[in-house]
Amino acid sequence: MSAVRELDVSNLPDAVLDSRSLVWWGTIVMTVVETMVFAISVGGYFYLRNLASAWPPPRIGPPALTAATVNLGILLVSVIPAVLLDRAGKKRDARKIKIYLAANLVLGTAFLVLRYWEFKALHCMWNQSAYASIQWTILGLHTTNLLTSLAETAIVLIYVMTKPIEDHQFLDARLDGVFWYFIVLTWLPLYVVVFLVPRLG
Amino acid sequence: MRRIAPPLALATYAALSSACSYVALDNASPEAAAITKLHWWMFWVLGAVGFLVMAAVAAALSRRFARPADDRQRMRAVAVATGVSVLLLLVLLVASVVTGREVATPAGPDALDIEITGHQWWWEIRYPTAVPRDAVVTANEIHVPVGRAARLRLGSNDVIHSLWIPNVDGKRDLIPGRTNWLTFRPRRIGTFAGRCAEFCGYQHAKMGLLLVVQTPADFALWLAQQRQPSAEPAEASLEHGRDVFLAGPCSACHTIRGTPAFGHKAPDLTHLASRATIAAATLPNTTGHLAGWVVDPQRIKPGNRMPPNVLPSGDLLDLVAYLRSLR
């Protein structure tokens, strides 16, 4: 094997905490899939809206805005701990990631609780009309993502509270932040679709 | 060379054996004629493409033909082939769009309107009139006058069906909640078979219908006759047959205008005897088949929506005789 070119990789790092890592790419693929699911659902929404003579049906009426708008505020505020979490992860700051993970969990849970009133604000149950069905679907899909993210945050938090923290967890903390960005970013257009578009008449 | 002969032979067989008849070759309308023309045109162009490409494969493998070629020559060949394909496809596209336009020409004001509703597994056919009560309702048999555009309004109340009468036009779906239109200009007298083309459940296979193209005079006669209520029974046995019909479950589903039977779940039987077939073009309309159908429709069209009927044979004979009298 002497004639063969050799490439020595012995001094490469065994872990990186940024977009070079495999999990990072995995997360991106997952968010692309989720975004596509949202996009298709929104496509379905406008398809049905196009066919409808009135949107929403008069007996249902447009959704109320209070809960949704308050919640939008909470969500925007929750970006702050997510950014800090991301940074703390990058700097391998064990103490801070615990704090921000917890903060993220709290704000996320608050958002989730208010979600209940958002559903109520739709003024309809899913089985009342096609309008109601698609509204519930979009809100429901976003809630599912939210639940996944909260479960993940909780798992990482439990882990960092109870076990020694390694690079792995710093990276996961960052990714937790990234996934939260995704939750927030997707919600902005969805908020418009679910709560504002029905007011256009 | 020896080794590539079989595929070549097959290709030739392929080209030849397909050149037989096409169901819409027997055109009875300009629409169908335009489609057939396009069909064969595309067939031969694409057949030539297929033949050339296979020939190129054969040549590439042959020691005699395939002179060594450098990359530039090969690149040029690929580029030319691609360019030719692009051109051909553009031509096909234009031909297709032009034919599409031709087929979809609007019907004009004198068109005959007919409403067709698909049911599992039969066709309801209605000739609307200004006074809705006078509308002619029949089943599984469309009559149209020759030379006049017919505009079919297509709908469904259960699942999706698709109306296809190849001699006069392509198919069009009947979709619940939507209305579709199909227009054609029958130009030849005759009876043409049609059928449901979209899978609609167990008896999709036996959901046919007939298109009868008549002279305008014959058509007018037919329409006038269909507008009449049903024939009054002329004999006692026929009257008994009618009583059997009215006393049995039949009237819950079927209508016979002029009698108290006005069920809406099943084909209108007012002029049943004037129709050539029963059960959506499944059987010829003869006494024997009719009796067989009434007794056990499930044997003929398993799964269809008409239950079997157990009748004393006298009742059955009279019932069928009565149905046969509904001209």
Next chain:
Amino acid sequence: MSTPAKKTPPETDPGEPLAGERAELAKTWRKRSGSLGLLFSVDHKTIGKRYIITAFVFFLVAGVEAAAMRLQLARPEGRFLNPDVYAQVFTMHGTTMMFFFAVPVMLGMGLYLVPLMVGTRNVPFPRLNAVGYWFYLMGGVLLYGTFVMNRGPDAGWFAYVPLSGNAYSAGHGMDAWVQIINFTEVSALIVAGSLIVTVFKQRAPGMSLNRIPLFAWAILVTMIMIVFAMPAVIFAAGSLNSDRSLGTHFFNPAEGGDALLWQHAFWFFGHPEVYIIFLPALGMISAIISASTRRQIFGYTAMVLALVATAFLGFGLWVHHMFATGLPQMGEAFFTAASMMIAIPTGVQIFCWIATLWGSRPRWDPPFLFVLGFFFTFLIGGLTGVMLASVPVDLQLHDTFFVVAHFHYVLIGGAVFPLFGGIYHWFPKIMGRMLGRTLGIWNFALLFVGFNLTFFPMHELGFHGMPRRVYTYSPDRGWNGLNLAASIGAAVMAVAVALFLINVVQSLRRGRRAGDNPWDAESLEWATSSPPPVYNFVRIPVVSSRSPLWEPGGLGAVTGMPTDKRLLLVTHPLDAEPSHREEVPGPSVNPFLISLTMGLGLIGSIFWLWWAVIGAVASIPLAYLWYVTEEDP
């Protein structure tokens, strides 16, 4: 945080220079032994092989269903299957062939081969990858569970509403169908995620984008298509499911829904689906032609661009399945144009292959015969596709046996022939033994003849107006002879498939040993032993051209990879410069358990909705365990 590189074991004796490394790698990457160990596998080769074998079993089952249909249709007024069973059988045949054979078998080939081709040791998320397989398997079991109870789905493989809705398909057959769609889409997405990251991030040093083997490119493009196509069917299946069980109104026109919404959503997925089946097959054709002619494929860049263009255009054609629904004419013309234009990238690839073959004197072994079979049959299928793309012609031919002929020509000609060729080509790598040549030639010849005898007459039947999905026809239509011919052809195909099975069994028993590279092929999977060791390569190769094994200088090698941890070498997505190393988890039973929990939840939800929630909640502890362990004790 670079752990100082573990010393690479010293090269011992010159006869076996890497014996030490080999031994330690084998220890580090070892699998669980014992029959329970099967539940722990996370190796991409094991999972890939499972996909392939399971998919073949489904192929046989769906083939038997096809035989049943052909038996029924052989004569007019056949009495072998009643209409209810016939509807189940063609639905099962289509569903099985598409969702349980064609797609998964391509996933399996990709999973097995791509990591080897790009020179890495495993996929990036091995346990997740295992979950994908378990989901696929459970979906299949569920589907056949309902069928065996004679309650199988019966609304066709594209399940148009309202026929597939509650009102016309009551009972759990359709509910199960919707769930199995969910199972297969989860598994496809998981494989897509695995392989996309594998190809982008784990290529051997030096394998820049323009050196990726065409098969790996084809798989990469396919996986990206999966990512963009599956969400549509997630939406479609989800809405159908909730219309059926929660009373939503997506497809109910009376409440503002629409039956065509289903068709749009389904075909937005369904059309890309056929290219998801077809593109990997094109990759196989490239690999086989290159090995048979010992030439690089002509026009590499054009080939790659053609794959990408096909994928791209593939998302703009779905309406060509809906021409008869009466959409606006202008829109339809657009979809005609798009459908015809997709012939161009396909044509470019065919032209490039012909240019490769030109004067090449290939080796006439079974893989190459299947390539020729592909050329002939796929060409016919593609050309009939172009006819169908024309709206007026399609309105006559839609839903007739002409369409059945078209799609079997493209599916069998365009995917199954290349697949068989691929199996003959890679079987030596996977099992270490050659498949028999003579049997292989018979296998090909009978399959080819049987195929054309079965499906060629169907064009003609379509011209004569025979609709698809009819359980019988009347004797006076003039369809009798052609149908009989088709049925005889199906019997010939069955013999061909049986010969293939015999060939496999014989080869496993006493086939010729393959050696590392029996075909003298160019790509990296042939650089390791046959079958490859768990860790794939003793040393990760370093490549410096598109055909690394044909390099006069030989293959380069990576040194300094510690062998005492399950490490992957991660490289830069464009030029494949080494970036860092990353550890991946090892054998674990968790994927099996978590799939079982969630899967049973989903299956249970057919009967009581809350089972889905229970399943999800019950899997949270497993998810935690998943997170805290790298390998089961």
